[in-house]
Amino acid sequence: MQGPLIDTLARQGVTRRAFMKYCATLASMMALPPAAGRAMAEAMAAAPAAAKRPSVIWLPFQECTGCTESITRSHSPSLEGLIFDAISLDYQETLMAAAGHQAEEALHAAMKANEGKYLLIVDGSIPLGLDGAYSCIAGKSNLEALKEAAKGAAAIVAMGSCAAYGGIPKANPNPTGAVSVSDIIKDKPIINIPGCPPIPVVMTGVLAHFLTFGSLPELDGKGRPKAFYGETIHDRCYRRPFYDQGKFAKTFDDEGARNGWCLFELGCKGPVTYNACATVKWNGGTSWPVESGHGCLGCSEPDFWDAGGFYKALSMPADPLKMVANAAVVGAAAGVAISFANRGKKSAAKSAHETTTLADLEK
Numbered sequence: 001m002q003g004p005l006i007d008t009l010a011r012q013g014v015t016r017r018a019f020m021k022y023c024a025t026l027a028s029m030m031a032l033p034p035a036a037g038r039a040m041a042e043a044m045a046a047a048p049a050a051a052k053r054p055s056v057i058w059l060p061f062q063e064c065t066g067c068t069e070s071i072t073r074s075h076s077p078s079l080e081g082l083i084f085d086a087i088s089l090d091y092q093e094t095l096m097a098a099a100g101h102q103a104e105e106a107l108h109a110a111m112k113a114n115e116g117k118y119l120l121i122v123d124g125s126i127p128l129g130l131d132g133a134y135s136c137i138a139g140k141s142n143l144e145a146l147k148e149a150a151k152g153a154a155a156i157v158a159m160g161s162c163a164a165y166g167g168i169p170k171a172n173p174n175p176t177g178a179v180s181v182s183d184i185i186k187d188k189p190i191i192n193i194p195g196c197p198p199i200p201v202v203m204t205g206v207l208a209h210f211l212t213f214g215s216l217p218e219l220d221g222k223g224r225p226k227a228f229y230g231e232t233i234h235d236r237c238y239r240r241p242f243y244d245q246g247k248f249a250k251t252f253d254d255e256g257a258r259n260g261w262c263l264f265e266l267g268c269k270g271p272v273t274y275n276a277c278a279t280v281k282w283n284g285g286t287s288w289p290v291e292s293g294h295g296c297l298g299c300s301e302p303d304f305w306d307a308g309g310f311y312k313a314l315s316m317p318a319d320p321l322k323m324v325a326n327a328a329v330v331g332a333a334a335g336v337a338i339s340f341a342n343r344g345k346k347s348a349a350k351s352a353h354e355t356t357t358l359a360d361l362e363k
Helices: 004-011 016-029 034-045 066-072 080-086 100-113 142-151 161-165 200-213 240-245 320-362
Strands: 055-060 088-091 118-123 153-159 190-193
Touching: 016 034, 016 200, 034 200, 055 100, 055 142, 066 200, 088 100, 100 142, 118 142, 118 161, 142 153, 153 161, 153 200, 161 190, 190 200
Parallel strands: 055 088, 055 118, 118 153, 153 190
Antiparallel strands: none
């Protein structure tokens, strides 16, 4: 395997073996077959220097730049950064050198030259209040900019919970009238990568899939890639055994907390939150919120901020044994009720039959 990307990585101290391992790991995380790892590596590495790299346009709207910070916060050497050696990031206000009218010229030139082919990334919610005046770029509202850029896009990535679901800007009382990308654009493929912010490898994984296969990965009912959002935090949490044993921390500094017991009673939203934090983790796989002693806030779910109750337990039995026992009692009661109902129906049917028969005999 050879190519400009491999040469660039070699200069950065990244070996071919490390590159292949990264692609294989990425394919595994996305639940792709083993051969997909090599396919990803070859697709990114084989393109000649003169080949036109896929164009990516990143539009920032009502956001805090946390998603951009997240995707750039990978440990050195930045293996995730290799994705950006395989694409042409033609517009990203935070990362690009150009500014002002030069940046806008670069944006429109990229849109024109790659019409129908570029991948559009949207970061942040879109305000509709005051005719979009709450957030404008180059004299255009976010709404105008989104509609203009979406026309020529091959697909759209809603990066972060704000773009995917409206996020914190949409939280009550939502003074700016913030909405998500999918609330506005209805005629383009949209993939949601929620999180506040999303995990870096989830973002780059979706980009790698698009680069390799020219399509978006399989999505769930909320437009998220199933590979990363297919299971709850709770299902993959290393504290899950304590939940099953009914062992819960009551405060953040009690003996249970020090022993690593389940944080359910301290408001952890892991049982209702779908994300890969428990397996992929953060900061190069170093840790994640629950491992650091704080419950999940559910930031990858719609309206997570309005749901609130970050330190209030979910309205379900905390004791799994009690939950099973209650289910058994309810099931038994239901069974008894059905049995009596069936007996009643048979008795009534029998009486009706006997009555009818006697009436017939009397005739």
